[in-house]
Amino acid sequence: MEGLVGWIIVLALASSLIECHSQRHRPPNAKHGDMQPHSVGEAARVASQIDELDDEDEANPWELSGLFEGDILLDRYHSRNGILNESMRWADGTVPYFIEDEDFTDEQQLVILKAIKEYHQKTCIQFRPYHKKDTSWVVFRSNSSGCWSSVGMQSDGQTVNLQSPGCVRHGVVIHELLHALGFFHQQSASNRDDYVRILWENIEPGHEHNFNKYNETEVTSYGIEYDYGSVMHYSAKAFSRNSEPTIEALQPNVTLGQRKGLSEKDISKLELMYQSQCAQREGSEDPEPPGFIDQFNSLLGLFKENAAFPTYGFKK
Ligand SMILES: [Zn+2]
Known part of the structure; x- marks a missing residue:
């Protein structure tokens, strides 16, 4: 009998060790964004518009995603809220994530x-694989049309949807994650009229709300100057009804928005927003969470080991 108990204990210990070290934890369905947010017709329209874009297009796929301001998921659990709301920040500047493989x-x-x-290289934010104890997480999905995210941390899981292949691009992922971290679009800043002119007459009727401004009790720029080059800035012809610009810079020689990655000012604002959360993180001197590095290296290894593996191209 004693021997049997001993074996049971050994087996239980072994299985918990295996679980700790090798099991990928699958989160329950995310409360925010688990359902397709578009009607069937709208979903098809969004999908085909994004599919037609190529890397050279000035239009950003997030502008074509058919939700509030293009790509912001508002849901019935949370009304719109601004980045000043601290309860919507990620504790310890750490975001648990799960990629639906x-x-x-x-x-x-x-x-x-x-x-x-x-994000790991340029900011204090850390992303690590989801663990079953987590109460907030981001799940990357591609089962809906469009590229979209909620703004700020939501409880019980939130989807970052990346339509495949149109939204699975570096700058788009950066943009959607900046929403998930708590940022709205740059041109909705309260002081935007000092920097850009909105050409209302060129906006597609019914889409004027995409150019709303937020007041300073909802959104702050942390004292950082307006950023024409933010990855969160619309392109010049966003929501145009006639292929004419809808936003015009009041300064010469600037381009509105980009899809390369975080701008210097995006980084500064993010660092200011998460200053205290990042400082509270234990082991904050580690540049990257080990769970992330393991996942990154094993995927990278697939490409290095197998020369025949395509370096570009998407499953369709
Ligand atoms: Zn957006």
């Missing part, structure tokens, strides 16, 4: 992880 090829998963790596 049925939705993305290995190569696409690497695109997502490389965007995360940019």
Whole structure:
């Protein structure tokens, strides 16, 4: 009998060790964004518009995603809220994540992880794989049309949807994660009229609300100057009804928005927003969480080991 108890204990210990070290924890369905947010017709329209975009297009896929301001998921659990609301920040500046691997090829998963790596390299924010004790997390999915996210941390899981292949691009992942971290679009800043002119006459009727401004009790720029080059700035012809610009810079020689990655001012604002959360993180001197590095390296290894593996191209 004693021997049997001993074996049971050994087996229980072994299985918990295996669980700790190798099991990928699958989160329950996210409360925010688990359902397709578009009607069937709208979903098809969004999907085909994004599919037609190429890397050279000035339009950003998030502008075509058919939700509030293009790509912001508002849901019935939370009314719109601004980045000043501290309860919507990620504790310790740490974001648990889960990539739904049925939705993305290995190569696409690497695109997502490389965007995360940019956050690790340039900001104090850390992303680590979801663990079953987590009460907030981001799940990357591709089962809906469009590229979209909620703004700020929501409880019980939130989806970052990346339509495949149109939204699985470095700058798009960076943009959607900046929403998830708590940022709205740059041109909705309360002081934007000092920097840009909105050309209302060129906006598609019914889409004027995409150019709303937020007041300073909701949103702050942390004292950082307006950023024409933010990854969160609309392109010049966003929501245009006639291919004419809808936003015009009041300063010469500036380009509105980009999809390369975080701008210097994006980084500064994010660092100011998460200053105290990041400082509270234990082991905050580690540049990257080990769970992330393991996942990143194993995916990268697939490409290095197998020369035949495509370096570009998407599952369709
Ligand atoms: Zn957006």
